[in-house]
Amino acid sequence: MYDFAYHRPKSLADALALLKGKPEGRVMSGGMTLIPTLKQRLAKPSDVVDLAGVKELAGIKVEGNNVVIGGMTRHADVATSADVKGAIPALAYLAGHIGDPQVRNRGTIGGSIANNDPAADYPAAVVALNATVTTNTGKHAADSFFKGLFETALGEGELVTSVSFPKAEKAAYMKFPNPASRYAMVGVFVAKTAGGVRVAVTGAGPSVFRVKAMEDALAKNFSSAAIKDIKIPADGLNSDIHGSAEYRAHLVGVMARRAVDAANK
Amino acid sequence: MTISVAMTVNGKSVSGKVEARTLLVQFLREHLGMTGTHVGCDTSQCGACVVHVDGKSVKSCTMLAVQAEGSKVITIEGLAESADKLHPMQESFRENHALQCGFCTPGMVMSAIDMVKRHNYQLDEATVRRELEGNLCRCTGYHNIVKAILAAAPAMKSAGV
């Protein structure tokens, strides 16, 4: 790891001020992605601004029809939150299946979605539930937040402050983990909300994506039978030693059907 | 960048000057000479380095020393009440032959204690196996580790730890 200057602001305003004028500065939430990256010397930030002391960023609130999760909220807290379990159990389930207990004790939702790893779990929930990502400068709709491989709509100096998830009538997440890393090789989040049905897939492509054909079929008939004949094209999907594009395409179908069944339970 | 850090490790106040990039595990091993916490990988996956920070199990290889500023850290060295009285989890590992080379052991024990507490002293085999996702052992085949943790849960409860 290269050395850097370390800061631990107590407020969002201080954090933003610290980042100002430091193009090579990076924020750190849980550090579960940033620190491994630094250890591999894949990044050389001048400054690391640790958000752990920014109390206003952590915590879970239910606001009307939405569950609002602060950017610094740890995966373990989402997984065990009574509010989340009550409103969107599938989201708690998802958080409880990110990494291992020690990763969940540190990693945060803000860090996860800002990083937008193609194999990360949260992006599937954000897109399927049509959540809104709030930052210090404004709001992003889920569909326009995730731009591509490790790419988001976040601008220079823009931080995720919270994510607001609308409650779901029915929802479930099915993850087929990569056998080695246990990240999502294919993860499918299916949700039926007031806004309609959404099917979001992570792990399979360069970034999270929706499966329109499945959404349409499920809107008419929310059952796994309704999507059993829908084939996902393998073109453009990820391929590695653990899964070919064809295999991932196949798994999207399997996981989607299982998610629908789980959502219907 | 050199920074001063201060924290409590196993009940004792400690402090030191570290680089910003110094990991908590390096601080423990190299600055404090507490080599019970091990390093088994460079991708945050093996769990040999697990310690408790403010009551939660974390990978000390994936946390900067400065992030533990002001925290209460417990390591494997801080578990036993005395030289003769091991923590029930340590005792159970011994009783059940849950260690061979001993390298994964400190991390396993720290993860196991955290797991038992989070599950309110009630665990079944499948849960223990799933909860050990972040801890690799190459020697024991996990069989006896699982057994040891299941046996330790009630022992911890009755010992009130």
Add this chain to the structure above:
Amino acid sequence: MTAATGIGARVLRTEDKRFLTGTGRYVDDLPLARATHAYFLRSPHAHAKIKSIDTAAAKKMPGVVEIFTGKDTADAKVGGLICGWVVKGKDGQPHKSPPHPVMALDTVRYVGDTVAMVVANTADEAKDAAEAIKVDYDVKSANIDLARALDKGIPEVHPEAPGNLIYDWEIGVKADIDAAFAKAAHVTKLDLVNNRLIPNAMEPRAAAADYDKGTGNYTLWSTSQNPHVLRLILSAFVLGIPEHKLRVIAPDVGGGFGSKIFCYNEETMVTWAASRVGRPIKWTAERSESFMTDAHGRDHVTHAGLALDKDGKFLALRVDTIANMGAYLSTFSTAVPTYLYATLLAGQYTTPLIYANVRAALTHTAPVDAYRGAGRPEATFVIESLVSKAAAEMKIDAAELRRKNFIPSTAFPYQTPVALQYDSGNYPPIIDEAMKIADYKGFEARRAEAKSRGKLRGIGFSSYIEACGLGPSRVIGQLGGGVGQWESAQIKFNPTGNVQILTGAHSHGQSHETTFAQIVSDKLGVPIEAIEVVHGDTATTPFGMGSYGSRSLAVGGSAIMKAADKIIAKGKKIAAHLMEASVADVVFEQGTFKVAGTDKAVPLGAAVFAAYVPHNYPLEELEPGMDENAFYDPSNFVYPAGTQICEVEIDPDTGTVEVVAHTAVDDFGNIINPMIVDGQVHGGIVQGVGQALMENAVYDKATGQLVSGSYMDYTMPRADNVPSFKLGNKVTPCPHNPLGVKGCGEAGAIAAPAAVMNAVHNALAPLGVKHVEMPATPLNVWQSIQGAQPAAAE
């Protein structure tokens, strides 16, 4: 008093307390004053010429003490690393032996090959400086694909081995085999890959060295399974430091599984450089370096055939294997696919004719050498896969076909057609017991129940034989081995009656500190708390060959028995003197010397005290002191055997294989500590399950990059990948060692891959799947199912 701690007792381990309280001492834990830290710059290319190395800028970086390259070691005439086992090919010539410099000279030959060593005040500074070294490479095309490594036109790894061939070796008579196959009623053929594995002991390799200018003595702390052998190699072949001037200490070592047997360049370099730098040097591998540079295991491509008569009797076995050696020959690499592999091909069976042809090939990949089981898992996988396949083809029950061909218990000692003479064994009761424990009878009901849940359930057998406890030195010598294979022990009583056992074996998880103490406790009647086992330091322990090949107890334990006998013999003389009796009348029972038929008695402790305070002592005939040394060279290998039965459930939609039950019944001869033996079996099984279902070292075939170079891509078995195991045991004591013991360290890993894969094939048979290659990952299984479906539909 000793019953609870003697032979056969479940004694809790002596070593546990330090490991459980964080006070174990592994190499990286050493506090060395003024230590510097080494970092090795490694080749990013599989095959390249080094045009130039420029260290000027790096040398100016903060904290840098010294930088060494291959040129420095060549100028200083540092020797190359050696391969200690000469294998003679069909042509009678010794294997090709290309040079293995400690650092690359003008060519790099695998990703990870060592290019430079940076020594700096801290590990981070060393790494910072390594990045500033400029190496100009001329990248060449690489030879990565083992199956094609011996083909014409493939890039050569070393000019000393034309066509990449290290040896072309055979055992058995080919013509006889061909005739037997020609007239067989049934022939089962199998092409398979024995997947390449990365050992992954949880403690990465580490080395630290110090040089004492005043005495000229070197000390090397190394994560070694055999410190004496390491010292011997470094002294005699590589560094030329006289043996008595080099002390090698292997303190607590966090697992080895073979990978820490070998002499590596990093430990060589830190030792060599310590005198040049004038300060201690420490090096600890990062896990990614372990992936790249620890000697890998297995990696065979094999074509095999089994000929049977119409009743299923085995007539002949034919095996053709290409074994990967990697880019350089590691310490014991040549022996693994020959003497530790092909000689095991009889398995538990009476197969009268066996022929094996093994060609060892170089590739631009990390060196390959012994990994848990070393050759024997590969042999077992070939045999047991063939047998189960033959059973399926001939529609004979898999257990029945095995039983039909087992060597009968009355046939021991049994001479196999592939050189080994099995000393003892009784195989049918083992498989019976395993089938009982596994509830074989209930399998079809379980299969049907699984089917109702949409799962494919399968069952698989693996009946293995193992030759271990290396080994008679004379035989090893005849086969080309470069070292003796005895073991040593010293039992040293202190005047106050407590005991130190000094052993040349090394414990890195095997529990010697407990097992060896149990032997002495049992034999001499000393309480186990009064016994200390000392190992791992060439300065304090007698020369020994170290621990690998399940040899510690069978050979090292036998040496301890011999030393204990000497203690008793001497004690008898002292006691006879003290009791004024004739030595012939003195007996030793439960720690006390007695004269039969009288109430005269001298406890061992009193005899020991007399030996150290020899006031009333037969000094004319007997030396004072109670300190006995023994060396034990076995008369044969030992032959553990057993059967494993695995049950899997496969999710046909995803290809996921779950091991739902796994039974192992073993014959390890007499057992000193059943708890420890079971633990060895558990660990071995999981390494075998790992090979069968998860682990795979994958190099990119074009670039030679190690694709599975971290836990992100190399699938390690985790707790939720395996069930709890069901174990049983049967005992036929080893007839030729004093403890009657065999070895238990490798059995689990030897038998498991075939048991698991046979279960996978059994589960998939209804879908028409003929063959799934290891590892049976979800992708691999799913693709096999896809490939088979048209056939099944026919």
